[in-house]
Amino acid sequence: MNKRVGKQTIELKTKPRIIATTSVVGPKEGEGPLSMYFDKILKDDINGEKSFEKAETSILIDSIKETIFKGNITEDKINYIISGDLLNQLTATNFAMREFKIPFLGIYGACSTMAQAIGIAAMLIDGNFAEYTIAATSSHFSSAERQFRMPLEMGSQRAPSAQWTVTGSGSMLFGTKGNFPFVKYVTTGMVKDYGVKDANNMGAAMAPAAVDTIKQHFLDTGRKPDDYDIIATGDLGSIGRKITQDLISEYGFNLGKNYIDCGEEIFDHDRQKTHSGGSGCGCSAVVSTGFLYKGLVEGKFKRVLLVSTGALMSTTSSLQGESIPGIAHAVSLEVGV
Template sequence: MQRGNKRMGGQTVKLDNPPKIIAAHSIVGPKEGEGPLSKYFDEILDDDTLGKKSFEKAESQMMFTAISQALKKANLKEADIDYLFSGDLLNQIISSSFAAREFSIPFFGLYGACSTMSESLSLASIIMDGGFANHVVATTSSHFSSAERQFRFPLEYGSQRAQTAQWTVTGSGAVVLGHEGNFPEVTYVTTGIVKDYGQKDANNMGAAMAPAAADTIVSHFKDTGRKPEDYDIIATGDLGVIGKALTDKLIQEFGYDISKQHIDCGEIIFDNENQNTQSGGSGCGCSAVVFTGYLYKRLMKKEIKKILLVSTGALMSTTSSLQGETIPGIAHAVAIEMN
């Protein structure tokens, strides 16, 4: 079977009718609001429970708010949205499902661990480019307290955190895609391949995800013919300080130097030393709020014009870790350009 002419190389598609990100909204918790990017977030919560009876209910409410506010900014109603792509970290992606039940929008639930923001944006963009929708919403969320007790220990346990550990971001980001207006466009989508270099330490997810991040970024360059200097920013999702450094080294082995363009959402969302966040931030909400807050606003102001968003995920579960399994990684890349 002959491949479609939109495909470039092994992992990338070029969007001939690139969708525009016509609105974005970010909502974060108190700790994120105390970090270096606070002025870029649309909403900063005073109470990370949002008055709900559980952290899980609070996370779903965050996502509902992010979607609702993004729709308001786009001057659209839920009836105008053809599809909702969403995912989170919780078992059976309940944050997404319970938020989606408040909308009458056809829903695709996704799980790519912390890579889900780029995954949802990738699939939403492809379906828009294919002419199957006029407006689509892509969103993700995470919450420190809900993720911490699912993947690690009860919060009351007070376990000591390793220096390689990352702090799950409390936050949700949502974008609305359309075809009209002067907005950033999604031009390329590079879908990741699962990579596993044998890392077993659940407290060092940056090392587990770095090979996947490097592979996707290098594949993007090879498939498109682009180089690091073609981008103002290459933003990985939540590799943290350690994973970011490993990724730069791995990519250099393929003859590319991204050190001048490379930022990591997990590294910059917190002041790691003063906020005691060890290697940085993580979670589906990490790249979601850094993109919808910090990066999207800079694109709209034309301070930057081309970015490569590469959300990264550790494809582990509590069961697999307890059974001694290694931690596979995945990364998806989306090129976003402001003309």
């Protein structure tokens, strides 16, 4: 059976079910406007560990373990974990997987990793390669700052266009049965690079990829923006969201009031001084496993298009003067028939 729809989209005929989700966030995220939707809010961002990197590993472990518990199954029933993070060679994720006896696929899509993981986890179910899978990601403000920008101890000033890496982890458990929200479409993005080199303006670097994937999703599926209750990009922030909204209108699509950005929603930017908004693998992860998933379960939303966006740079590429390639992956999360 051919499940491809158009150029870049797959229609999942079996509708893989999202049985349970968990969101774990840091204290700053817990003070933001979406705090009521998060399952666990840390008292401090080091979470009792000796380093920020170990703390990130610990919140990923907490998120996955709680999701397994909520799903009322045991580890031996789960066929795959698909997960990734921002740190060198997936440090946080690889170390977290020592705690689980589950086959593991480590992936890297920068901040697009959550939608990428959801797509792979759902396709494994739909292809009858697995009965249960988990999609998860994590990020941590301080570990990301140390790797990609400047260590916090240096007290560097942040540009107004800069984004605040979310301290958080989100995970989803997928299965084949039950009256749960499901994944209908997976649209895999292409790398887009329009020459942006400013690492303090990742929203501008990622926006063209978001536009390309959203446009292609509509062309492939025949759907329109109004077919979704929410269209949520991953972490473009306020600047990237506006660019995306302007650029996609040139293709004849008006995203309108149902378009939000996870990075813009997770913080109160004026009060919390997060400048352009949130970012990081954990950004779209905790918003999708918290606000969006619970909205689907409670009947507030029937269709959500999650478009996680990633800036595919590295510390090496930035020092060599390279531009910042962007990527975006889209998954439709739905309830009903």
